[in-house]
Amino acid sequence: DGSDVNNEEGSAAENEESAKGRVGKRATPRTRRGRGRGRVRHGGEEDEDEDDEDGTRRAGHRRNRNRRGRGRAAGNEGSDSEGDPAKARKNQANQKSKEGDEGEEDEKADKSGKGKNEKKQDKKSDKKGKKEKANKKKKDKKKSGSGSDSESEEEMTEEELAKLKEEVEEKKKLIATLRNKPWKMKKKLSVLKEAQLFVDKFEGALGKGKGKKFYAYKVMMTKKWMKFQRDFENFKTACIPWEMKIKEIESHFGSSVASYFIFLRWMYGVNMILFGLTFGLVMVPEALMGKPYGSLPRKTVPRAEEATAMNFATLYDFSGFAQYSVLFYGYYNNQRTIGWLKFRMPLSYFLVGVGTIGYSFMIVIRTMAKNANDDGGGDDTSFNFSWKMFTSWDYLIGNPETADNKFASITTSFKEAIVEEQESRKEENIHLTRFLRVLANFLALCTLAGSGYLIFFVVRRSQKFALEGLENYGWWERNEVNMVMSLLGMFCPTLFDVISSLENYHPRIALRWQLGRIFALFLGNLYTFIIALMDEINLKASYLLLFIILEEEKIVKYNMTIWEASLYNGTIPENSTAPPIQVDPADVPRGPCWETMVGQEFVRLTVSDTMTTYVTILIGDFLRAVFVRFFNYCWCWDLEYGFPSYSEFDISGNVLGLIFNQGMIWMGSFYAPCLPAINVFRLHTSMYLQCWAVMCCNVPQERVFKASRSNNFYMAMLLFILFLSTLPAVYTIVSIPPSFDCGPFSGKTRMFEVISETLELDFPSWFGKVFGYATNPGLVLPFILLMVLSIYYLNATSKSYKEANLELKKKLQ
């Protein structure tokens, strides 16, 4: 219907206003501008308006801009008083755009009058959309007509002029405030007509309109720019992946469950970037520009394993061909530069490793800061319920599905608010509650200690079994440790859940305690596991182990020279200066490659973790739901309300699983560049699977609670895990020599030597000197001190700002 604007305005407006005799005046550009009426602009705008296919009747809006622009200060005041932020913004935009156009001469005369005049125009458009617009235009043309009339009245005396001006301004004021009066349309129209007649008759017309074309062009550009901005914002919002899914889940299950999915999505984004880094800067250069498979011993499957190298079982275990590929550390060559680009592979590998960790730290802390900002800003809880009741329904909704979701989300939001209210109203018997909480914590500690001891015991037993030879024992004994750890991981959280019912906390706080306890459980288990292993070998022996590996390397090196010599028919040269004989790389004896082994372990762990999660979801949630649904008919008690019933979404378990998984990725990605890729894939499928499972098999919790600050809590745990997982990698980089036979750092004594090598060889000499000075402890320590002091200062100022903020808020109330 936008295309028929002309006719509509013409017919409807003309019909309505025919009695007033304003028929047929259309866009004839006039150069006179009666007190900022700028019909010229109207003329210009009309054309634009008609051209605009935007179905939304933003006529009034456009009009607004034009009028306001002209009125500058006065217009601004008027618009601000109405308090519409959108309008004010456009005002300012137009103000700026109109500055150039307007001459000063008109404005001085009666700025306020003009402002009100413009407001009159705005009001009219509000009231009647395009119909009014046509009216206005016609009236404006009339005004120009009457302007010419009034010019002839300049013979009036000064006093009469002044009085007339006063009356005209009064009428203008009435017209200006007419919009705010909640009268019926007819009444408004008649009052408006009368006032405008009056104003028209007696207003003088002076001044010229300038640069109308330029003005019209500017208006059109501003309009188009606004539209473009709006479309771009829509597009950006549409680009956010899974937004609709998460909104649906949020409306049915509440914001706490949705916060897990938002966390998952955020994690997916981080992993995508890590994947980009490792894939683009490490895997692709080596694959494209490095020596191909089979050219070097480290890149070839050893002869002994060749037979089984392509079996699915081997590949699933990430040995065989998978092991000798860009996926793992061992494949990379230690050539300083590769390819025609002189791409420095070892440097890139090192920097990407450090960079992933650095980037992860940065992004976690940045997200924490952003969350803190969002939370600290608006936690205004006055009128909470009133606002929920009166402003939660979005009148723009025109789609039944969206409406369904909106109803569900409103209901959930009310329930959340009710829970908050009930919690705050609860009467507490302080002593009983305290006693119960202490008891609950004591029980939790007992559980943790018990699980730790169990693991210790089981590991010792398994070592005893290993000593006696694994063949004597069945499957259970062989896998005892794994099974016990998994079982503990499955049952202890439920135990914690039961214990937490003693504590009677607000559900959000209870969730945090739960998360904390499960976290402690997993860490404790891991720690006892390592201790039990170490204890057996004991620390000295671990160094012994390292030493043994080094010795083994030496032995293998020696063996290799002997073997080479054997190829030269028996002589053992002191140094191999003889030309190398072509030997098939598959036959060369290999040194141990502990980095690849570590990488493989991590990859296997990740894969098995993924499988476990999926299987748990399928069995624990889906089969259970199927069972409850279909066997309910033929069962003695009501399955849906009684024992199994449908499961609730386990927020804490899933969040922790996600966090620990990410910790493993961070630990392992230095040794296995393929880990971020695997993780991206895993998170992607996990998102879809879990969204489906939640909507299909889970029921919302009894007490739905709002997850206001939970996001920062997850981030804090993530930060802690990030710190813990980078420790092993950093330790190996700094103190353990890399394997001599595989990987990009082979041949160096320490991995970080690649940096010093680059500095010496690639950068100009002064750079190395500067770097040497910069790393002087005398410089670094004061720098660290300065940073600590600035952190303290910033912290103090932010606290004071927050307090000032609160004070101001109180004053506003």
Add this chain to the structure above:
Amino acid sequence: LFYRYRDLAPQLVPLDYTDKPDVTLPYELIGSMPELKDNPFRQRIAEVFSANGDGNMTLDDFLDMFSVLSEMAPRDLKAYYAFKIYDFNNDDYICKSDLEKTVNKLTRNELTPEEVSLVCEKVIYEADADNDGKLSLEDFQHMIIRAPDFLSTFHIRI
């Protein structure tokens, strides 16, 4: 806008409005407009803006309604009309029964009666400044002016 009005009932609405014909469209047609059909308050909206309070609207009422609900209408005007919409019994006060009806319409009767009454009590507690147990126009305006998303939700784009 006039064409949208006419499209609802082409046979009733003449193209020529010169003689100001007195044409009113029945509520059923208004309520079936795509912009309004999912709105739980459409009945009340039509009643508030119609000339005789029964939901049948002339062109003027139609324009009035969409202008108030448009983006450009000032906050006070919207607040005034919102008050009238949520005042189900038209007694110029939003009393507890009005609130209960609002909540039930918003949640499609999913909340229990205790929860509903808790919500209504909280609303009266929060917004009632003159302590008469119901919300007058001033109370309502005072509360709604401060709401951050009132303008963006009380808005229909047509």
